[in-house]
Amino acid sequence: MFKAGIEIHQQLNTKKLFCSCDSDLNDRVLGEFTRVLRPVQSELGEYDAAALMESMKRRTFVYQVTENSCLVEMDEEPPHDVNMEALEVAVLVSLMFNCRIVDEVHFMRKIVIDGSNTTGFQRTALIGMDGYIDTKFGRISIRSVCLEEEAARKIDEKEGIAVYRLDRLGIPLIEITTGPDLKSPQEVKMAAQILGYALRSTKKVRRGLGSIRQDLNISTDGERVEVKGVSRLNLLEKIALYEMERQEMLSSLAEEIKRRNPDLEHIEILDVTDIFRETKSKLIRNGLQKGHRVLGIRVPGFSGLLKSDRYRFGKELAEVVKVIGIPGIFHSDELPNYGIGENEVRLLREKFSTGDNDAFIIIVAEENKGKEALLYVIQRIRKAINGVNPETRGPRDDGTTEFLRPLPGSERMYPETDVPPIRITEEMIERLKGMIPKSYEEAIRDISERYGISMQQAQQILDENREDDFSFFYSIYPDGNVIFRVLFNIIPEIEGEGLDVSSIDSGVLEKIFSALAEGRIVKEAIPYILRDFIANGRIQFDEFKPMDEDELQAIIESVVDENIGDLKSRNVEGALMGILMEKLRGRADGEMVNSILRRVLERRGVSK
Template sequence: MDLNYKELGLKVGLEIHQQLNTKRKLFCHCPTKLCDDVEKEVFRILKPTLSEMGEIDRAALLELRKGKKFLYQYSSKSACLVELDEEPPHLPSEEALRVALEVALLMNMKTVDLAYTMRKIVIDGSNTSGFQRTIFLAYDGFIEIDGKKVGIESLCLEEDAARKVEDREDVVVYNLDRLGIPLVEISTSPDIDSPKMAKETAKRIGQILRATGKVKRGIGTIRQDINISIKDGARVEIKGVSELDLIEKVVKNEVLRQLNLIEISKELKNRNAKVIEEIYDITELFKDCKSKIIQNAIKNGGRVKAIILKGFAGLVGKEIQPGRRLGTEFSDRAKIISGVGGIFHTDELPKYGITEEDVKKLREFLNVDKEDCIVIVADKEKKVDKALKAVIDRAKEAIEGVPEETRRALEDGNTSYLRPLPGAARMYPETDIPPIKIDKELLEDIKNNLPELPEEKIERFKKEYKLNDELAKKMVFSYYVDLFEDLCKKFRDIKPTLIAKTLEESLKEIRREGYNIDNLKDEHFYMIFESLSKGKLAKEGIVEVLKGFCEYPNKDIDEILELKGLKGLSQEEVEKIIEEIIKENIEVVKEKKEKALGMLMGRCMAKLRGKADGKLVNEILREKIKEFING
């Protein structure tokens, strides 16, 4: 569906969360590396507190209603008493402060004179204290996207959350290794007016962050949250878009969802639709139902209950995003709040073992019309009641239009309900950390030492390393850009183009073949190019050696060369093999003379690829053919 986003009044704002690659965590001296070791466990229950406004945040109240408990696993290698909330926080990392200020200046932002630390209430268990510490550092900046300015409203330096390990029925397990790693939170103004522009804005911010050379790379180190609204819709926050290429799809699908919800709302109002708040117990009616879910619930002492949605028939089953319906939204809400596996509704029945006869009996029992929809839940009674109350709330919102809420990004570009949109009631001052004076001399020093921006680095790579425009761009935006420059400086006898192609094209090639390039470390590349520099490896063998390191990351280069049959040959050995190939093809050489070079070169390289440099093979072969021709 082609949509006119300008006419729809689309407004998009981004929140970018990027981990910083600092030596220590933000409020303690633990390293910023993940560690799966578990030495001890701590059990906690969290409750929300009043904000400085004297209110409890609605998102925190929802977490409280879930009734979850939290188990924290940790190792002394990656966490201390600060993460456990048993010791006050230390003063913030000076390194993290400097990096955050550098990012702010690269985005034309104004910095504060005094930086105050605030507590942001979070009781989903991702922080042992029930709040996240965040420092407001800069405001009122901008970046340019295709000639248009996008405002940067704020930049905060904050601690990352604990890493979720497992979600059991009533206990969530977290590892404390990630808790406290510094990250910058960058919020844009709602100046973005198309899905494409949203992606380009996130891309540009990512480029600026990487230009510092002080951000972590890899899965989970950068997260994009997207705030989206359209005319007659509502502001919806979508959390956790981890892939840049997914941003466009998420924005498009959310616009489509809001448009469909607006249409459903209009139709419900036309029908004078109403949500009946009474919950009806239909366990006896469904005791002989063939549905496995219902039978399992009854067998385990649970109940089957239902609610009536007057005038909702045909609309609960209406698709609002690809593969997702209004009924899916009801189900999401029920699952999040009560923990049930899902719901049934009459727009999708008969199905799942529930027959047409079952539906007919249910309609007669509840005395409902065909224009009405019935929602059914089967589980433990307490969970059933919670689930149906959640559906009642969501159905009322459906009549009104698009609810303001926080949603979770899904891998297919759709979204699902996460929690209510948080308000101002989630913040209050941090009393353990004094205000931090932002020194003018520090800012001046940062200004005088700002890193190259990507467009500047591309031009330098073309000039200094003689890369073509395409390869220079690939390299500047590559995960391996710093390694590329280090390798070029260390191995000046190797062409930078070969190093760049190895880090970009060769790695893509072997990944397509199914090799796990995550096993490759910087030291593997140093070993490869050192062997190349010393003549132990020919450039034609690089790809095979990379594959070898993917398979055996703990072996050294000599072992890999042995395994792959790529031990470098002396010039005498190369000459001997070439002479044998000429003898085997002597009739062709007699007939074609110098023109036999191409065919013979192919046969030589079939035997010598990776064992001898192609240029050397060509020179020797050409000389040997001349010797034969000259008698």
């Protein structure tokens, strides 16, 4: 059964969380320094599995210093006092979701050694818990609202060196975590829309790509998979659908493994480099030229499970080794291929002593790194009998996901000793209760009534965070339906034609709506004006000046004379309107054209 929860991470538009630096992104680099990060034991003497896997990459981190970073971001001095403005926003959001507010805020350190934090950890604090929101799908529980610091911005990575910029590090971040109450991919998207609106309604959040991210926690058979860092709302439903299908495949695979009952406890890593001394495979030959070895394993009972119409477990294993820095794997379900010939496959089967139901896997890598990677592959193969593996995955632009690391455990969290506890007073809570904005449903209804548009249109404006733009354009030209058509129909239609609409900003639209309000153009001209602007980089109104009624009457008479004899359609009026609007190219109001056309047809006794 599908069930999911969602985590929303939203940057706040305040100063940074533990210093007074601005939170704007800054591309002016003043200098840089280098660090190497290693995992540490928890207070119970345990290592976090995700941190251990990250450390296997053996990367060096270069940090670029910017004008809006200081010694706090560099981890050269302790954090300053907590930004109280950011803390109050977190309390306000907690109240909006009916949460129980903590008496004292205690910051914790969450181990993160992927380089995104100079300290090797992220500071985070619980603000509210045990809340809820009511939706048309039912009540969704809000498990927690946390306040934490944003990670550094990744700029580049190559050959074991990752470059991060400190401008983003330390920006206040609110994390909202729901319970596993979402029963379909559609509910996942709906929950993200409601939570996103609630955050925006505080008027204290940053806008733009990357300022809000969603993590999905999805389960179909009990184990949880986290999909980390979805930045586009329109991908959520697609990713949820993909994960549902992927997890169902893994559950089916587990049942097949149980049926076959292979011995997976005695898998041995072998060096098979000698088989490929004369290989035609460019991938393997390039590796051998670098001094790499070809290593492999026999996988008992897995023939047809690594790649077939039903199973794609080989893809899962390839993702595991890619994280460690090895491009991929070769396996018997897809060989011969990639320049590996039938004779090499035969020799591999002899070397591994494979039976008819067995598979084999080989990789090309530096010897020690390759053995580490294959140990992870063996571990993952053994876990396959349990079905879905609890792990963290990343989103791809096509709506699929890829393995990132094992799911973090409690071993990654320990107390922050440099930040004293902060008392949440009753006075603060009562003051913030008076600042709670309208609910999602109330906001939709308000937009619909204010601009004279449908509830569906109002919801789209809210979900796509266009209310400020809409309000501004409405103050220039007070016709909500026309503005909606321009923003949500005309511009996307032009983009669908393959044209680049990125230059159509609010300044361009302001001029167009002003011309519309002044009567210099009619609404039908807008698509033509926008296409002309994209092509020529200028806004041209003169050639779209509205025709007077006499000129329009003459053109309509002429078009009727030219086409009336050829029209066989029962809808003569509709057919002629299409011809006229194409000919007029936005120089006449559609209602006026239709009115004159009807009079012309009536005088001629033509049925509509």
